[in-house]
Each structure stands twice: as structure tokens, then as C-alpha cells.
Amino acid sequence: MGKGRLEAFSDGVIAIIITIMVLELKVPHDASLEALKHLAPVFLSYILSFIYVGIYWNNHHHMLHAVKSVTGATLWANLFLLFWLSLIPFVTAWMGENHFAKWPVICYGAVLIMNAIAYTILAKQLINHHGENSVLAHAIGSDTKGKISVGIYATAIAVSFIHPWLGFGLYFIVACIWFIPDRRIERTMRNDEHPFNN
Amino acid sequence: MGKGRLEAFSDGVIAIIITIMVLELKVPHDASLEALKHLAPVFLSYILSFIYVGIYWNNHHHMLHAVKSVTGATLWANLFLLFWLSLIPFVTAWMGENHFAKWPVICYGAVLIMNAIAYTILAKQLINHHGENSVLAHAIGSDTKGKISVGIYATAIAVSFIHPWLGFGLYFIVACIWFIPDRRIERTMRNDEHPFNN
Amino acid sequence: MGKGRLEAFSDGVIAIIITIMVLELKVPHDASLEALKHLAPVFLSYILSFIYVGIYWNNHHHMLHAVKSVTGATLWANLFLLFWLSLIPFVTAWMGENHFAKWPVICYGAVLIMNAIAYTILAKQLINHHGENSVLAHAIGSDTKGKISVGIYATAIAVSFIHPWLGFGLYFIVACIWFIPDRRIERTMRNDEHPFNN
């Protein structure tokens, strides 16, 4: 089965997710600069989530770029990822509107962990389908970066019980780690002119 | 007429439908875990509908994959399906916010029945266009799965008068039946290298 | 310039327009069937607009199908059409929520007239670009159907001063006239194997 529609549908859903988050930046009824300052935490929360959804789109783009075809199981693994991505606007707004209070920050981390797991499932499904010698398998490798991220998310949840800003800081650090798109795939593909014939 | 834009437009509409449902998960003004618990029925309702819309997207994907071209009538049959899909966010929110009360659960079932009918009309239209010997006609066959679904939906509506959770349970069972994408089409296409030349 | 991205962008905007209209079907806080009845005018308004936006998508699809390339002016003519289409959700909601009162029904008609004009401008721009002997020029011809529609819209606005339901009825009649997609283009293309070489 071709991957075109899977990419198109994912692009559509991710485009909507990244855009509807801005609807939580509720327009103040007041025209003063003061009114804008009250939106600062919601805005900060929006920036973090925009980066995260951007990272997922970039990596999704790279991953799908490296595969040749998809199966029925891929469609469901992909929908599972989209489901958890779709919860990001909710936790983003909850965290921002409550000025980074404990439980919203913890739930934000829980949703990030679920997204990381869903992304790993999708990657594993695609590797199973294309074989252990495929370019994707070489590129993902032991997925150290993914494992470290989940570890930091879990730590962030734990330290949020001490102070939620510590958790938020760790989420930001993971975003910085992933900021650079998954070069592994780009690099592996360059080294390997005919990716799926090896 | 090519099927590309029909797929692109359907992908867009379905992507929006599956994503705007999350807007009904209203962000609580309270940062407590308690506030989140009140959202549990809305969340449960969201999960069920996410699965249903996901199923429709998967099956739509498979069905359009199996056809070569579309006609003006296909565009309208497809819009009829999109119309009923567009009502899913409404009944999802109504059912969730009213904690699975009788009438919302019944209306949810009625919308599911209309979606099933609209999908059947689209399938029949495509089979008419491509002929009784086409891969799609072989794949859909007597559409036992579709007929059983409508039967279960009707039963669900009936038992919702006794207790709405019985109806909800039956909707969940149908979702499980369809969880596996329409393998019939995949299988038939594999058996049949040149699908439309037979 | 290729027409691919123009189609993709238009599909995206029209998909969003047709879907956000359903957000005006505000979920009742009440689980009774009675609560649903209050939504009847909003629902009726939604159905009419869904058909209209569907008609515009279908005809847009047919028109772009018949052209080979677009220019910078086409992009702006297309955006002008999308602008007026984007006002349909607003007048739809205003008309539905006010139970088809006079001014909302008149404004609905005014927006329909502007859409018809914008569509004509787009068609004329494309015909200018492709020449008077192009398949599109033959297909559109003297555009009798378009002219009749504008005439009926104007009549509908006039009779809405007597009773708005008369206006609404006329909008419905125009929708029925256009329900059949623009067969002229399909027919002309069939008669004419190499559309742009004549």
C-alpha cells in the first residue's frame, strides 16, 4: 500500500493540532499591555508545545521518508500516535492557564511519555515491515535518544512534586535535544544510495 | 476523473473531524486531579469516536485504493458520508457531557447507522461504476460485516431504553469488529495482479 | 505554474469551512430529546450550507480539472472566492440561531451572490488564460446556469422582505439546480480527447 495518503492525513491532523493550540490564547477584552502580560504563561506553554509538535512532524516526515510502503497495522500505529498528539493542546492549555501548577505539569509529562511510546511503536512496526537491514532500522538503531527522552520525562514528573518549574525545565531540555531533526536517517540514506536493496 | 482530489478533500475533512472532537475536552479552571476526573466520561466518549473516525478513514483509504476513477455521483456519495461523519463530534460531546444518558446514546447510535448507510451507498456507487467483476466488488462481496454492524447498532438503540450503558457497550463491540482494516480488499488485490482487467 | 498547490490549499480551506460549521451546533447541556428540537433551525441551516459548500467544492474540482496551469492572478481570484466562502459559516450560524429572521436570511443571500460573482471571476480569469477555444471556455459557455442563480438569489433577497422563508425556499431551489455537478465540463472533455490542442 502506498504511503501517500498516510502522510497526507497525518499532515492534516498535525497541522490542525499545531494550529488549534493558538485558540487557547484567549483574546483579552482589554486593550492594555497589562492584559497581554496575563497571557504570558499560556503563551510560554504554547511555545513549548509548538516546538514539540514541530519535532514530531519533522521526525514523522523523516521516518516516513525512509520507508517504501505501509500496511494496515501501520495505519493503526499511526492513529495511535495521532491520538496522543491530539491531547497535547488540552494539556498545553491546562498547564498554561493554571500557571504551571503541579498536576497540569505532571499530566503534560505523562502525555509526552505516551507520545514517545506511540512513536516507538510506529517505528518498530515500520522496521518489522521493512526488515532489520532496512535503512530505517540502521537509522533508528538502538534509539538511545528516544530512551533518554523517556527517562528525562519520568524524572521531570518526579521532580514536579518538588516544584513544577523543575519539570517544565526538563521538558524544555528534551525539546532542545530533539530540536535537530533525526539526522540519523538523513545520514544513513546518504551513505546508502539504494536504501532497500541491501 | 482522477481520484486524487477526492482523497485529499476527504483526508482534510476527516482530519478536522477527528481533531475538533478534542476541543470538547474543555480545559478545567482548576489545577486539581479531581477536576480531571470530571472529564472522564467526555474522554471515554472521545476515545470511542476517535476509534470510529479512524476506522472510517482506514476503510475509506482501502476502498479508494481499490478504485481507478470516480464520477460526479461519487463526489456526492462521498459528501453524504462526510456529512454524517461531521455529526460525530456533536453526538460525541452530547453523550460525554451528559454522562451517557439515554437520548444522547440513542442519537449516537442513529448517527452511526446513518454513517454505515452512507458508506454502503458510496461502496455501491463505486461498484456500479467499476463493474460487478472489479476487485472492489469481490472484496466487498455480500458485505456481511456491514450488515451485522447495522444490526448491532439497532439492537444497541433498543437496549439503550433499558440502560444506555448496554448500548454503549454494543457500540464498543462493533468498533472492535472493525478495528482490523478491511483486509478483504488487501487480500483480493494481492490475489489479483491486474485488478480491473479481469 | 502548476495547479497542484492551488488545489491542495483550496481543498484545505474548503474542508475547514465545511467542518467548522458543525461547531455552531452547540451541544445542549440537557440530555432530553426536547433540547435537540431547539437545534432544528441551526441544523436546517447547516444542511443548506453543507450542500452549498459541497457544490462549490465539486464545481471548483471540475473547473480546475479542466485547466492545465494557473497564473499569479488565478491565485488571487481563487483567494477572493475562498474569502466569500469563509463567510458562509458566519451567515449560516446567524440565520440558524435567529430562526430564519429577515436580516440574517437577506445577508445569507448577499454572501451567496458574492460567492457566485467570485466564482465567475475565477472562471473568466482561467478562460482568459487558456483562450476562448479551450475546453473550459466551451464548457462554461454563456454560463446561463450561473446567471439564473444570481437572478434567483436577488429575487430571494427581495421576497425575504415579505417573508424570510420565501427567501430560504429559493436558496434551496438554487441548491437543487446545482446539485448535479457541472456536467458541461465532463461532457466537453469526453468529446474532446486532447482538450487544449484544438
Place this chain on the structure above:
Amino acid sequence: MGKGRLEAFSDGVIAIIITIMVLELKVPHDASLEALKHLAPVFLSYILSFIYVGIYWNNHHHMLHAVKSVTGATLWANLFLLFWLSLIPFVTAWMGENHFAKWPVICYGAVLIMNAIAYTILAKQLINHHGENSVLAHAIGSDTKGKISVGIYATAIAVSFIHPWLGFGLYFIVACIWFIPDRRIERTMRNDEHPFNN
């Protein structure tokens, strides 16, 4: 890396941005023509932003049309532009609802400046990737139009302290300057049959 998905994702996000702005045209509960008049500033603000987002889409379309491939850095430069575009609906609504008061008009200008900067970064990144002799480099040239725009935006912000309508007027003038899509690229491509082989 192919540019197809970058275009598709950008089309999706821009389509949503241009469409959700209309949601700020809150449906009046009143059916009188008077109620509509109160929406005039929101509507005027919507028109200006529709034109701006339309300009960005057109120019984005032209720029991507002139390039052959994208890199990981392009994806992020593009997301940076989409981030600032996503803030346009917010400042549009704030400006409209507060009847073009001082601070909203100034913030609108600040967001326009950030969009202009983000667009320049994206252009520079693509020129770096394709080389100083590429068609894109020739087309953009010294980017006088872009520099003049930022100058006018800055002036608009300054004069908004005197009277915000002066600022609004200048925003409108910049929109008029850009109304014509980036002909430079179209012209350069025509003069240069094999754009990337020179």
C-alpha cells in the same frame, strides 16, 4: 529531501490560520442589521489579515516553486514562519475587538515584523542551500521590497503612538505593495529554462 510534504504541511497550517480567523466574527444573538454594524471593526481587521495571510501563502508558493529540495534546517525555518503566522489570528481578533486601540495595533505590527523576519530567514536558508547563482537568489536579489516593508511596519508602530489609525493605514499600504505576487521569481524562471543548471 523532497519538498512535497513541506508544501502540504504548510498549506494545511496556512489554510487553518486563514479560516479560524473567521471564528472571531462572533455570531450576534440579535437578528437586526444594527448587530452587524458592531462587527464592522472585527470584519475590517479580518479582511486585512486575510489579505496578509493570502500574500504569505502566495509568496511561499512562489518561493517553494523555485527550489528543488529542502533540508532539515528548512523544515525549522519554515516552522518558525508558521509560528509567527499562527499569531496573526490572535492579534487580528485583539485589534478588531478593541476597535483599533493603540496597543493591539502596535502588537499587530510587531507580529507582522516577526513574520517578515521569519520569511527572510527562510529565503536566506533556501538560497544558502541552492547557491548564490540559483534562480531563487536571482529572484530575491537584494530584497528591497522586503526591507521597505519592515521599514514601513516600524514607522506604523511609531505613528500608532500618535493615532492607531495611522498605523493601520500603513499596514494597508504594505498589503497593497505585496498584493502582486512575487513576480520576480516568475520572471526569472521564465528567462531561465533550466533554473538550477546555470
